[in-house]
Amino acid sequence: MAEFxxxxxxxxxxxxAEKEVKPLAQEIDEQERFPLETVEKMARLGLLGIIIPxxxxxxxxxxxxxxxxxxxxxxxxxxxxxxxxxxxxxCVAPILEYGTEDQKKRYLPHLATGKKLGAFALTxxxxxxxxxxxxxxxxxxxxxxxxxxxxxxxxxAGYASVYIVIAVTGFGPKGPEMSAFIVDGDMEGFTVxxxxxxxxxxxxxxxxxxxxxxxxxxxxxxGKRGDGFKIAMKTLDGGRIGIAAQALGIAEGALETTISYVxxxxxxxxxxxxxxxxxxxxxxxxxxxxxSRLLVYSATDAKQNKLPTLSVKAAQAKLFAAxxxxxxxxxxxxxxxxxxYTREYPVERMMRDxxxxxxxxxxxxxxxxxxxxxxxxx
Amino acid sequence: MKIIVCIKQVPNTTEIKIDPVTNTLxxxxxxxxxxxxxxxxxxxxxxxxxxxxxxxxxxxxxPTQAEKALREALxxxxxxxxxxxxxxxxxxxxxxxxxxIASAIRKLGADIVLCGRQAIDGDxxxxxxxIAEHLDIPQITxxxxxxxxxxxxxxxxxxxxxxxxxxxxxxxxxxxxxLSNLCTPRYMNAWDMVAQDQKEIGIITxxxxxxxxxxxxxxxxPTKVKSTATKQFDKTIETLELDPExxxxxxxxxxxxxxxx
Numbered sequence: 001m002a003e004f005x006x007x008x009x010x011x012x013x014x015x016x017a018e019k020e021v022k023p024l025a026q027e028i029d030e031q032e033r034f035p036l037e038t039v040e041k042m043a044r045l046g047l048l049g050i051i052i053p054x055x056x057x058x059x060x061x062x063x064x065x066x067x068x069x070x071x072x073x074x075x076x077x078x079x080x081x082x083x084x085x086x087x088x089x090x091c092v093a094p095i096l097e098y099g100t101e102d103q104k105k106r107y108l109p110h111l112a113t114g115k116k117l118g119a120f121a122l123t124x125x126x127x128x129x130x131x132x133x134x135x136x137x138x139x140x141x142x143x144x145x146x147x148x149x150x151x152x153x154x155x156x157a158g159y160a161s162v163y164i165v166i167a168v169t170g171f172g173p174k175g176p177e178m179s180a181f182i183v184d185g186d187m188e189g190f191t192v193x194x195x196x197x198x199x200x201x202x203x204x205x206x207x208x209x210x211x212x213x214x215x216x217x218x219x220x221x222x223g224k225r226g227d228g229f230k231i232a233m234k235t236l237d238g239g240r241i242g243i244a245a246q247a248l249g250i251a252e253g254a255l256e257t258t259i260s261y262v263x264x265x266x267x268x269x270x271x272x273x274x275x276x277x278x279x280x281x282x283x284x285x286x287x288x289x290x291x292s293r294l295l296v297y298s299a300t301d302a303k304q305n306k307l308p309t310l311s312v313k314a315a316q317a318k319l320f321a322a323x324x325x326x327x328x329x330x331x332x333x334x335x336x337x338x339x340x341y342t343r344e345y346p347v348e349r350m351m352r353d354x355x356x357x358x359x360x361x362x363x364x365x366x367x368x369x370x371x372x373x374x375x376x377x378x
Numbered sequence: 379m380k381i382i383v384c385i386k387q388v389p390n391t392t393e394i395k396i397d398p399v400t401n402t403l404x405x406x407x408x409x410x411x412x413x414x415x416x417x418x419x420x421x422x423x424x425x426x427x428x429x430x431x432x433x434x435x436x437x438x439x440x441p442t443q444a445e446k447a448l449r450e451a452l453x454x455x456x457x458x459x460x461x462x463x464x465x466x467x468x469x470x471x472x473x474x475x476x477x478x479i480a481s482a483i484r485k486l487g488a489d490i491v492l493c494g495r496q497a498i499d500g501d502x503x504x505x506x507x508x509i510a511e512h513l514d515i516p517q518i519t520x521x522x523x524x525x526x527x528x529x530x531x532x533x534x535x536x537x538x539x540x541x542x543x544x545x546x547x548x549x550x551x552x553x554x555x556x557l558s559n560l561c562t563p564r565y566m567n568a569w570d571m572v573a574q575d576q577k578e579i580g581i582i583t584x585x586x587x588x589x590x591x592x593x594x595x596x597x598x599x600p601t602k603v604k605s606t607a608t609k610q611f612d613k614t615i616e617t618l619e620l621d622p623e624x625x626x627x628x629x630x631x632x633x634x635x636x637x638x639x
Contacts, residue, residue: 004449005575012453012566046568059568 009065013072016045017080025077028203029349034159035203038080043114048087052096056108063304067245067296074249075256078353079203081249085242086155086204087111091118094164094235095182098223103182107162119160120239121151121183121209122232129366132229134178136211138167145169145181145221147214150193153360157207158192161185164235165211166228178228182220189214200352237314238303239361244296244317247325247357251289254325254350255282258332261345265336278335285328292321312374319367322357329354379432381423382488383456384479384509385416387440387447388499412447415494419556421563422524423492424455430526433457435486437582439467439478445579452574453566460486460580467584469596472500476508478594481587483513490533491553495520503555510553518546519555 020041028035042048050066052058066088074081092111095103110116127133136149147167154163163183170177183190193208223231259282262273272278299317302310329351333340340347358364389408412420423434436451438444439462448459462482470478483491491513493506503519510517522543523536530549537544538557584594592598618628633639 004446005571007446008450008453008566008571008574009568011450012571016565044567045565046571050568054569054572060572061568065568 005061006064006068009061010068010072012045013047013069016041017072017076021073021080022076025079026343026346026349028077028079030202030343032197032202034205035077035080035083036159039083039114039117039159042080042084046112047084048114048117049092049108049112051088052092052108052112056104056112058108058112063241064297064300067241067300070242070245071249071252071296074246075253077203078246078250078350078356079201081246082155082201082204082243082356083117085239085246086120087118087160089239089242090120090155090235091160091162091164093238094120094180094222094231097234098180098227098231099182100219102219103222107182111162116161117156117159118162119154119156119164120235121154121163121165122236123151123153124149125152129363131232132176132178134166134168134176136165136167138169138179138181138216140169140218144215144217145179147181147183147189147211147216149211151209153196153206154209155204155206155360157209158195158205163209164222164231165209165216166232169225169228172226177226178232179225180222180228180231181216182222183211183214183216184220187214187216198356200349200354200356202352236361237311240314240318240367241296241299241303243357243361244292244299244314244321247318247321247354248289248292248296250350250354250357251285251292251321251325251328254329254332254347254354255285255289257346257350258282258335261339262335265339272335281331281335285331288324289328292317292324295320312371315362315367315370318357318362319364319371322354322364325354325357326351379426379430379490380488381426381432381434381490381492382483382486383416383419383423383434383436383451384483384491384493384506385420385436385438385447385451386413386494386497386499387411387438387444388413388497391498410443410447412450413494413497413499414558415496415556417494417563418558418560419492419494419554420451420454420456421561422554422556423490424564425561426490426524426526427455430528432490435460435488437462437479437482437486439463439470439475448579449574450566452577453571454564455567455570458580459577460582462582464584466591466595469599470594471599471601472502472504472508473600474594474598476505476512477598478587478589479505480509480512481589482582483509485582485587489551491515491551493553493555495555495557506553506555513551513553515551515553516548517553517555518548521554521556522560524554524556524560 024035046059047069049058050061054060070081070085095107111118124135138145138147165181165183166178168176169179189212191210193210196206262278263271265272295317299313302313332347333351336345336347339345387410390411393408426432427434434456435458436456437460452459467478496503507517518535518537520538521535522538525534527534532547532549535546
């Protein structure tokens with residue numbers, strides 16, 4: 001019986017992406033505009049709460065449905081894909097996994113219905129790949145923690161009202177002790193700073209967060225004190241599947257639009273699809289996309305079934321899907337020739353969008369560290 | 379208020395190709411969809427449900443594969459779904475089909491019956507009106523707007539003609555056939571999509587209904603399809619090199635000569 005849910009979901013998200021997301025993709029990229037209207041539409045369809053159980057107002061769906069959604073949205077608009085991925089993987093998922101009953105009841109219903117959008121804040125100016133070098137401090141005081149510091153490159157910043165923030169709560173013999181907090185967007189002393197001007201995913205809001213003596217109530221600590229780094233890393237394991245799905249979607253979208261282009265573009269009196277170079281390039285790209293798809297779905301299965309292989313599978317899926325997206329979009333631009341370099345054709349945007357998937361939520365180099373680390377530990 | 383929406387699963391004709399050898403439709407691998415007029419009828423029912431708390435039941439007659447269409451309706455927010463399926467129903471023409479569906483509606487009970495105007499595969503527009511005749515209830519066809527006046531308990535319905543509208547009020551049991559341009563059907567939503575997996579589709583067979591075998595199935599169908607043929611279009615291309623004004627005139631003259639305008 002469960003198969004109907006998946007079949008119907010795929011049908012719905014494809015239609016939604018085609019009719020509601022695709023027409024806006026170029027405009028939000030050009031104007032660097034956050035697609036608020038699309039987020040509201042997604043909220044009404046329950047897409048922001050796919051993985052949230054019904055008792056907290058969510059759809060009670062599963063991880064494969066959520067990943068399918070990111071993939072299909074990203075086929076047409078990678079910005080929309082990352083809005084959903086950031087919200088679900090990086091905010092909803094950690095609250096679901098580490099939240100107390102009280103936290104789940106307070107936050108999940110709003111996150112499920114889209115009353116509130118979620119975000120995650122780990123990266124700092126001097127803590128990128130070296131994520132443990134955190135400078136943001138949370139000092140315990142009476143009934144709260146006093147939060148000071150700043151974060152950068154935060155997806156959904158400004159539009160989100162729930163932020164998972166990692167901060168240093170003390171120092172032990174092994175180094176800094178980190179903890180995770182749920183910070184409300186309207187807490188006093190919390191401001192959103194400058195918005196980045198990016199190469200791609202230009203509709204998504206990527207900003208700095210500034211915390212000046214923000215009083216975060218103790219009941220907003222996520223998980224146990226000192227678990228912050230673990231929570232961040234586990235959260236990113238899940239998030240990487242979302243980004244891998246985004247990369248997969250970008251590659252699929254680029255290939256799809258290129259196939260129709262090469263069939264209609266004529267040179268030397270015949271469509272360029274009649275040339276063997278075109279045919280061979282398309283064959284290679286389609287094969288790599290299929291490999292990406294299998295890795296992404298396999299990692300999704302590991303997440304859904306809580307398999308111990310999740311961390312490595314997520315890293316492999318993201319590494320391969322991101323590098324494939326970059327290669328596919330670059331070659332699709334090439335097949336478009338001069339037109340591909342213009343903003344008249346979506347492959348130009350797709351190539352710019354693809355690049356970020358090799359960087360955020362762990363660069364390709366970080367994924368190689370995770371994969372090789374697991375290999376050499378054996 | 380109980381609303382029954384009658385739907386049909388049809389091949390997505392936008393994806394149908396014609397076999398060049400046999401000149402027949404190639405249905406293999408063509409995805410099935412809810413007939414567009416019927417999908418709008420579902421939307422009308424769901425809007426009435428939201429405004430005045432109706433219970434929406436969706437029914438279809440067909441093979442077991444038609445379950446997907448019913449589940450899609452549930453994922454849009456319909457409350458119950460029934461599949462009318464039996465070997466005895468096979469080969470029914472519109473009269474036999476409407477006999478079976480009317481019998482099921484009598485069994486399930488409904489205040490309002492909604493149908494699409496016509497299906498994109500058969501294009502007869504007969505089943506809806508025939509159901510109303512079998513049930514002996516008022517019918518309004520070609521409906522392009524529906525409002526419910528709760529105070530007076532009447533449906534205010536706009537009926538579309540080629541050149542005019544007619545506004546009608548109907549009280550009590552009735553059947554409407556809906557035009558797809560009445561409104562845009564909603565998307566399925568994640569909540570109802572997950573919930574439908576827990577719902578049973580009611581199965582209604584011959585023995586559940588009060589039917590005479592002489593009036594259903596192939597044997598009970600007075601209409602027989604003698605042959606089906608694909609329309610042939612004469613494609614001739616005429617190239618004229620003219621300035622824009624003369625070109626426009628030439629096109630208009632050519633269309634007029636063929637009585638197309």
